[in-house]
Structure formats: C-alpha cells, structure tokens
Amino acid sequence: MYGIVDCDNCYVSCERVFRPDLNGKPVVVLSNNDGCVVARSNEAKKLGIKAGMPYYQLAQQLPNEKIAVFSSNYELYGELTARVLEIIRQEAPAYFRYSIDECFVYFNSFDMHDGSTGLKGWGEQLYRRIRKSVGIPVSIGIAPTKTLAKTASHFAKKYPGYRHCCLIDTEEKRRKALKLYSIGEVWGIGRRYSARLEALGVKTAYDFAQKSESWVNATFNNIVIHRTWQELNGEDCVPNEELAKKKSICTSRSFNGMVTDIDTLKTHVANYAARCAEKLRQQGTVASVVAVFLYTNTFRQDLPQYWNFREQRLPMATDSTIDIVKAASQALQDIYIQGYHYKKAGVILMGIGPNSPVQLDLFDFNAEHFQKMKRLDAIIDRINKVNGTETIVLGSQQYSQKDGKGKADVFANAIKHDFRSKNPTTRWTDIIHLK
DNA sequence: TCTGGGGTCCTAGGACCC
DNA sequence: TCTGGGGTCCTAGGACCC
Numbered sequence: 001m002y003g004i005v006d007c008d009n010c011y012v013s014c015e016r017v018f019r020p021d022l023n024g025k026p027v028v029v030l031s032n033n034d035g036c037v038v039a040r041s042n043e044a045k046k047l048g049i050k051a052g053m054p055y056y057q058l059a060q061q062l063p064n065e066k067i068a069v070f071s072s073n074y075e076l077y078g079e080l081t082a083r084v085l086e087i088i089r090q091e092a093p094a095y096f097r098y099s100i101d102e103c104f105v106y107f108n109s110f111d112m113h114d115g116s117t118g119l120k121g122w123g124e125q126l127y128r129r130i131r132k133s134v135g136i137p138v139s140i141g142i143a144p145t146k147t148l149a150k151t152a153s154h155f156a157k158k159y160p161g162y163r164h165c166c167l168i169d170t171e172e173k174r175r176k177a178l179k180l181y182s183i184g185e186v187w188g189i190g191r192r193y194s195a196r197l198e199a200l201g202v203k204t205a206y207d208f209a210q211k212s213e214s215w216v217n218a219t220f221n222n223i224v225i226h227r228t229w230q231e232l233n234g235e236d237c238v239p240n241e242e243l244a245k246k247k248s249i250c251t252s253r254s255f256n257g258m259v260t261d262i263d264t265l266k267t268h269v270a271n272y273a274a275r276c277a278e279k280l281r282q283q284g285t286v287a288s289v290v291a292v293f294l295y296t297n298t299f300r301q302d303l304p305q306y307w308n309f310r311e312q313r314l315p316m317a318t319d320s321t322i323d324i325v326k327a328a329s330q331a332l333q334d335i336y337i338q339g340y341h342y343k344k345a346g347v348i349l350m351g352i353g354p355n356s357p358v359q360l361d362l363f364d365f366n367a368e369h370f371q372k373m374k375r376l377d378a379i380i381d382r383i384n385k386v387n388g389t390e391t392i393v394l395g396s397q398q399y400s401q402k403d404g405k406g407k408a409d410v411f412a413n414a415i416k417h418d419f420r421s422k423n424p425t426t427r428w429t430d431i432i433h434l435k
Numbered sequence: 436t437c438t439g440g441g442g443t444c445c446t447a448g449g450a451c452c453c
Numbered sequence: 454t455c456t457g458g459g460g461t462c463c464t465a466g467g468a469c470c471c
Contacts, residue, residue: 100471101471102471187470190468190470192469193469222468
C-alpha cells in the first residue's frame, strides 16, 4: 500500500502559520517579481482566482475584495516543509519526497498487521501530529497504487468527513471513488489527454479504467497513459524513485523590467550559473554541458522579439563554479544581440553524472597507457579493481580485429558497457570524451 | 505598466556505424 | 549493376507534474 501526504495549499498554509488571523480568509502567494498567483487559499479559490493568474489581472477583476497577498518566501516554505518531512520520517516505515509539498509513504505487510483499517488511524494521527507541531494542514490518501493514493488524497481534501485521511482498500471503494473523479483530475492525465478522452466519451476516471487494454493501446500507443490505466485498475507499476538525482539543473529568472546591455546580462547569468553549480555540488554530481537561454518579453508583441539558446560543452565534466560560470558567459556572448530588450535569462546544466573516482582514474590511466594495446589485460585488471568486479563486459564484439585500431574499439566498448551498467545516467558522449 | 520557476519521460526521425 | 539488416546516439517536440 502507498500513502501520499500532501500539504494543503502549501505556501498559503506556511504564511498562515505566522498569521493565524488569516485563517478562513482569502489569501494568495505570488511568484517571483510578484508576477503570478502561485498559491491560493480555499477562500481565494472560491472567489474564482485561478492558478497562474497574473497579479495585475487579479487586482483589476476583484478591486473590492479583501485579499491578503504575499510575495513568495521560499526559505520559509523550505523550512516548514522540512519539519513536516521530519515527522513523516519518524512515523512512516519508508518514504519518498516527491515535491516540496508532497511525500509518498510505503507500507509493507508488517505495517498492515491489523488490517488496512489501521492505516486509516495512522493517517488521522499523522495529520494531528503535523497540524499540532508544525501548524500546517495536510491531506493523506492511502491505496494500493500511487495513482489511487493521489485520488484518495483528493477526497481527503474535499470532504471533512474523512478527517484528512481517505483510504481506498476495497474494490467497492475504488469504483466509487473513480466514478466521482473526473478524468482531467487523474494524476498523469493533463489538459491535452483529458480533452481527447472526453471527446471519446470518457468523462470520469472510472470510464477510463473500464476501457479494455487494447482500446487504450490502440487509442494512445503511449506507455505513460497505459501505466496510468493499470494503476487505476489497482496494478502497481509507477516505479519508486527514492534516490533520484537531478538529470538537469536550471536556474532562470525574469527580470524586473527589461535589460539591454550585455554587462547586466552577464552579471545575471553568472549568478544563475553559480547557483546551478551549487545545486550540482549539493547532490554530488558533475555536469558536462552548460547551456544559456535568453528571451525578450514575449508578451510585448509591439517590440521586436528574439530568443536563443546555446550549449557549451565543458572540456571535462565538473562541478566547479568558475568553470561553469566561464562557459555560461561564453554561451551568452554567442547568442547576445545588441538592440533587443531582454526580459528573461537562464542557465541549464546538462550531461549530469556521478562524480566518481572511477572516471578520474580511467582518465589518468588512459592518458598514460592507452596507446599501448598490449596492456589491455592490465587495463582490465585495473578496471576490475576500481569497480570491485571480477570481469568486465566486452559487449557483443569479439577480439577478431587484427590491428590496434580494432583493439582500441573493443576496449572503448568494454569501458562504455561497463560504465553504462554502473552509471546508467552517464551518456555515451561523456564516456567517449574520457577516452 | 504589470504575465513564475522548476523538473520528468517518451517518441519520431535523421545521422551515422558495421 | 543490383542495394539489407541491425543498431546507437542525438535532437526536437510534445506531453505531463509540482
């Protein structure tokens, strides 16, 4: 069984911890530069304030409403959600943080010794503890699959009768819940897919779950949708990803106002690059590509528009701030054109892989010995020693090539396969680069 | 006048290799 | 002159999530 613990209107709830007088009143939290609404209290939702709505429109449309408005304060939200997470860690057998405000919990058979009903009590108790010690309300859904758990948490949020925890543990409850759940609300079914499904007469999650497997495959030929269909039917198939490291890291901002000169842009981009490098080091990885993008204000159709994106391959995968900033600066220089009014820029790190001593050892070793193909055995020994393996996989190729070039290929393949099996996120190009 | 900031996965098609 | 079959990697684009 899976549980999902979800902070209600997370950012608003965080602000209310220090402003209890705002309970029961409409509250919104804004994005960077106070641009858009990113969080709404239930009262604000009832006023018709949409997620992502530009703040100036809100002010125009509801001039007479008293709405508490906050600029976002990510340090505060990070701090409070960390406290929520700490309580989950104490109470749950195993967990995985899915986002800043959501956390999956895994239950094994031991935790179910007094039946699934025990899980309902567990959830209610967890709610009370978090509410009391952190001050943030959460909703908890528990079910045999993650998608059904998300469904359950929706009902926990919607109906006070569930006392913040909804359990889907029987076929009857599953059917009942899915019939009341519209297709567009299902986890994994977004705007596009729900529009297509509705056009085909599929209005609820139940309608979708009832379709045959062949219908799903013939209609979408899409593995993600197929998985969602399976999950709604109680088959657990969304993988658990507790140890996931980021495969790309991005820092970007819209400017407050517009920027025309490259020096100001360079300052911004250098800051974003430095921030990216920080995130990279925090997760203990290195990047091999730095990319920069640049936009004019896309909302200002009266002004000339320009956008561009440039990748800069690093000579060697690194987590060094100075190298990453330099590369980003170069990329920016390549795409900057004088005369435009720029509104947004960002830095993306790609080709991210583990910062393992294996890579460095291979690099050093190759530099010295790679030309001497007679040393193949020694090289293999070395790889085995470093990796703690008995043998290395040589791929499908045989030692049939006569000349040194052939052996070099075999060797390169051996390294590639070995690397790949140990470091699934490493890209072929990174490995070739090491050679 | 004012319009956010992160991520993930999958697929198709082209370039290239043997 | 005839022109197969198997495979990898990369990119762009499209969908989704919070």
